[in-house]
Amino acid sequence: MEPNSIATGYRALRFPRHRIDGMAGTSFKHEHLTAILEEDRRHGFFEVHAENYMGDGGMPHRALTRIRQDYPVSIHGVCMSIGGPQPLDRRHLARFRALIERYEPALVSEHLAWSTHETTYFNDLLPLPYTADTLQHVADHIDEVQETIGRQILLENPSSYLTFTESTMTETAFIRELARRTGCGLLLDVNNVFVSATNLRTSALDYLADYPLDVVQEIHLAGHAVQSDDNGEPLLIDSHDGPVCDAVWDLYEAVLSGTGPIATLVEWDSAIPDWPTLTREAAAAQAILDRCILPDHRRTRRAAI
Template sequence: MPHANNGNSRFSAFPVSGRSGASLKHTHLNAIFSERDQVGFFEVHAENYMGAGGPPHAALSRVRRDYPVLLHGVCMSIGAPQPLDEAHLARFRSLVERYEPAIVSEHLAWSTHDDVFYNDLLPLPYTNETLRHVCEHIDQVQAAIGRRLLLENPSTYLVFAESDYDETGFIREIVDRTGCGLLLDVNNVFVSATNQGFSALDYLADFPLEHVGEIHLAGHRQQSDDEGEPLLIDSHDGPVCDAVWKLYDIVIGRAGTIPTLVEWDGDIPDWPILKAEADAAQAVLDRHAATGARKIHHAAAE
């Protein structure tokens, strides 16, 4: 499939490069509307806005007048072997057309089987057969929305006994075959590395950062498995931990000032707490932007 266009028809008025943003939660609307330029952008889960109208759309339309909006799908089931749900894809396409989001993304996962819908984003075997239907589904979504889709790396709690690729190699193959972009969730990397016993730094060194169009940061919850070993749950219900901030700093130093979202989906705090997390991400972006500008200045002066 030819690479999909980026769909940036009129987004220059709402740039997101080098900006940090936050998940849009309706409990925060009054605080958000009280002052302009609270954060760089807001991201919403597509499935929360698939009704025809009502208060959710009224609020999102008001936010969209003042901020870039990013659309993040969670139920497309890109990794399922069965065909995509055409009705769901049509609703997804309508949201893209209605709000013209700066970035559109989905997950490398599956969440449906026949007519059953699960509440989890489930892992995939990284086989050639899986690669084929994942790429077919991404091609289908990109053709429907007329633009590039970003695909998010998963958080995992188990691995399949047989795979033809490691995760980063599988993701690179998807990008090469479909022209999609990537959403790098740094917390997911840390969660998976801890649970599976691999190096997060080695994973990031092999990850195709040149194709990353957005970064996610989030909190996780720690518990123990049956053997008493640490088990991290990608819960999105707390602040970003220090280790994830360190990994994020490394990624931005290598890849540049990629737009960054702080996700917080459970135990929602007051707005100033979530905003402070987004501000902390912005501080990292600004520091690296300034360092890059100084390097360019010095190189030009030599």
């Protein structure tokens, strides 16, 4: 399955094929639509959560159709429960496919997490143990998703607040093997790396040094909330409700120094700011992307951190 082929499975494209590589983008929020259109900006991309657009019509689709005419779009699923113990919801998967066919996104992604149990749906992206059985189970789900939609998906690394004693491999080894078995790409959430490393008292740089950066096609940046656990130790929550912190910017630049520019999204999903604030975050990411263009001889072999 050819990565990044937005024409896969289509007889003809309904929308323009905008480039997305090396660009910074932002989450698309409807309250920003007027400002976006008035700005006459034509650089960058927008990402939407798939589940917000699974109805047949209405204002959400009118707004997204207008944006898609002028910008590349990335579709990011949050409720597939790829790591869940039960079979994937085929109705949800069918709606996911229909949305992808409707908007021809440049990138499609989901989470390495689970969020359903029988008939219960949790409003969280929950972790899973890293074992051989879990690996096969998740790989089967990724295969099913990719076969259904007719194209590659990107899998996002989780934010972690605990580890499982049952785990027999590291998260990076688990993700690397998933990509090898399924041919999926990866979405590297740098904020999640920082959140997990802080919460689990590990090294974010060591994590990135062992991460399969060669198959990363999108990067996420976001803000997080700072709390304390029962022992008074820092506890970070992946809240997407504020600006990207300095430490995450530093990690991001460290990644790009080895990989070259990768499409990067600034997520801001609650306590949503005005449009100029969000564009400043995207501009900061774009400035780093523009500084990290690699010579031609390094583009085929991305260096480790």
